[in-house]
Amino acid sequence: MRKVVTREAIANGSLALLLLAVPFAAIAMDEPFYVTLATRIAILALAAVGLNIALGLGGLVSFGHAAFFGLGGYAAGILATHAFNAEPLLLGIPATTSMPVIWLVALVVCGLVALPIGAVSLRTSGVYFIMITLAFAQMIYYFAISWPAYGGQDGLSIYVRNSFPGVNTALPLPLFLICYGLLLLGLVLFWTLRNSRFGAALQAARQNPTRLAAVGIAPFNIRLTAFTVSAMITGLAGALFADLNRFTSPSMLSWHMSGELIVLIILGGRGRLFGPVAGAMLFVLFEFALGGITERWQLFLGLILLGVVLFARGGLMGFIAGRERHG
Amino acid sequence: MAEPVLEIRDLKKSFGALKATDGVSLHLASGEIHALIGPNGAGKSTLIHQISGSLTPDSGKIRFLGQDIAGLDMAARARLGLARSFQTSSLAQEFSALRNVMLAVQARQGTSLRFFRPVMRDRSLTEPAMAMLERVGLAGRAHVPAAELSHGERRQLEIATALALGPKAFLLDEPMAGMGPEGAKNLTGFLDTLRQEAPILLVEHDMDAVFALADRVSVLVYGRIIATGDVDEIRNDPEVRRAYLGEPA
Ligand SMILES: Nc1ncnc2c1ncn2[C@@H]1O[C@H](COP(=O)(O)OP(=O)(O)O)[C@@H](O)[C@H]1O
Numbered sequence A: 001m002r003k004v005v006t007r008e009a010i011a012n013g014s015l016a017l018l019l020l021a022v023p024f025a026a027i028a029m030d031e032p033f034y035v036t037l038a039t040r041i042a043i044l045a046l047a048a049v050g051l052n053i054a055l056g057l058g059g060l061v062s063f064g065h066a067a068f069f070g071l072g073g074y075a076a077g078i079l080a081t082h083a084f085n086a087e088p089l090l091l092g093i094p095a096t097t098s099m100p101v102i103w104l105v106a107l108v109v110c111g112l113v114a115l116p117i118g119a120v121s122l123r124t125s126g127v128y129f130i131m132i133t134l135a136f137a138q139m140i141y142y143f144a145i146s147w148p149a150y151g152g153q154d155g156l157s158i159y160v161r162n163s164f165p166g167v168n169t170a171l172p173l174p175l176f177l178i179c180y181g182l183l184l185l186g187l188v189l190f191w192t193l194r195n196s197r198f199g200a201a202l203q204a205a206r207q208n209p210t211r212l213a214a215v216g217i218a219p220f221n222i223r224l225t226a227f228t229v230s231a232m233i234t235g236l237a238g239a240l241f242a243d244l245n246r247f248t249s250p251s252m253l254s255w256h257m258s259g260e261l262i263v264l265i266i267l268g269g270r271g272r273l274f275g276p277v278a279g280a281m282l283f284v285l286f287e288f289a290l291g292g293i294t295e296r297w298q299l300f301l302g303l304i305l306l307g308v309v310l311f312a313r314g315g316l317m318g319f320i321a322g323r324e325r326h327g
Numbered sequence B: 001m002a003e004p005v006l007e008i009r010d011l012k013k014s015f016g017a018l019k020a021t022d023g024v025s026l027h028l029a030s031g032e033i034h035a036l037i038g039p040n041g042a043g044k045s046t047l048i049h050q051i052s053g054s055l056t057p058d059s060g061k062i063r064f065l066g067q068d069i070a071g072l073d074m075a076a077r078a079r080l081g082l083a084r085s086f087q088t089s090s091l092a093q094e095f096s097a098l099r100n101v102m103l104a105v106q107a108r109q110g111t112s113l114r115f116f117r118p119v120m121r122d123r124s125l126t127e128p129a130m131a132m133l134e135r136v137g138l139a140g141r142a143h144v145p146a147a148e149l150s151h152g153e154r155r156q157l158e159i160a161t162a163l164a165l166g167p168k169a170f171l172l173d174e175p176m177a178g179m180g181p182e183g184a185k186n187l188t189g190f191l192d193t194l195r196q197e198a199p200i201l202l203v204e205h206d207m208d209a210v211f212a213l214a215d216r217v218s219v220l221v222y223g224r225i226i227a228t229g230d231v232d233e234i235r236n237d238p239e240v241r242r243a244y245l246g247e248p249a
């Protein structure tokens, strides 16, 4: 039998505790801004956990996951706006400011949109897959900015942060804890999927699709399922992101966002359980530390990314926890 | 005569001007090992690819278990019971030997859309997979990633995954290649018993193995079958000797 507590488990636990400790320390030092920073990390990590299912486990380099991040954001923004103005939605369905309901809507909408996008995109592979997912996401982006009813280019403000039963979401710490809790749930889901029969097939589809077909499993079905689940989780993160900023920006839908999510995963270690968490920490830290010094912080990020790709292919998790072993 | 398990009629496949498969007809009867021999570049692998579904023929028919399988992709053919091994082994490289076989076990059970139970603690996967590794003599290497196995071990692993599918026919493309005399001898003994489970279409260069195992032999040269017969007929066929066995007629 293998050791129960691996180096990776220790690294994962430390990262989880570190992220949890930051906001409490920040509150103690009366620096609420850092709570917001930690919340941002948790949300981006959750979005990347979603993408990590498609990209990390399945090898599907989706350059269009901003579509789902943004759709989640618009679900939160649109429902909140309708509720704020006391206007029912289509067919007289009442709008809501309840986070759990909004999350459900984000999950369902993203699943329904991902299914056809995946079904078309997964007919291609490699660079074509990257380009076609990008194209779909850009279509949704242009659609959003040309639709004045929901803010067009200006985006949608959420005047009062959406609510969660029994929690004052206006305060930074409770909001962080909600996002952190969902991040942990996302990680549990990723871990469960990875170790399941579905996960075995999905990882085999990345390693060698011919092998998968040779035993009688069609890679397409497995990939489409992965793409859809992946999109739903990224969409959930998008709903949280809108609530954190109390603003849904069309930039959530833009290709920069898709690129950012890929960067997070590569920085953290693709396919690794805590890769997205490590990646999001590093990313937000850079954005904050370098962003204050120079406008061109993304140039430095690019250089670091190049270094990771060239010299530390397992990303940060590969660096701290060593190579991954599969049973 | 009972209907053959696998029947190929007038199959044709060209790569540009090259006729890689030029009107091939052959069949595989239940309980037999049908060896397909021929010089390098004769089109043996190309034929296996078309039967398994990784290449589409230009024309001709392939019937398996009485069904025309032209419209089926590789995965669907595997589910019908066509198991293959590859000339250049094709495995999930990061997965251990055990997990490669477990993948075949779960495929046979048709349970790849299960999302919760961890596979490594699922004895309905690990036990049958381990049994297959034992059958091919690879149990001691169960937890080694496929990428770290030796060439010969990878061939054994491919056979184990094919076995785990519980197939109705085996397509084996040069399973002995790179195995060394000891391994080839063991595998020959193993294949000899395997034909009871399902018939084998065996592409092989090792003539000792072919002559020891084959019920029938077909000789493929430049995409055409120039002779089919039992081992003695093929040994004594003047055209085969000239074209392939490299002896003066
Ligand atoms: N995908 C392909 N494209 C073009 N030519 C091919 C392709 N696959 C095989 N060939 C050619 O077809 C012929 C038969 O190849 P192959 O079936 O691999 O032979 P064998 O397995 O008998 O050694 C060879 O001349 C080979 O170069």
Ligand SMILES: [Mg+2]
Pocket (backbone or CB within 6 Å): B044, B045, B046, B087
């Ligand atoms: Mg060949």
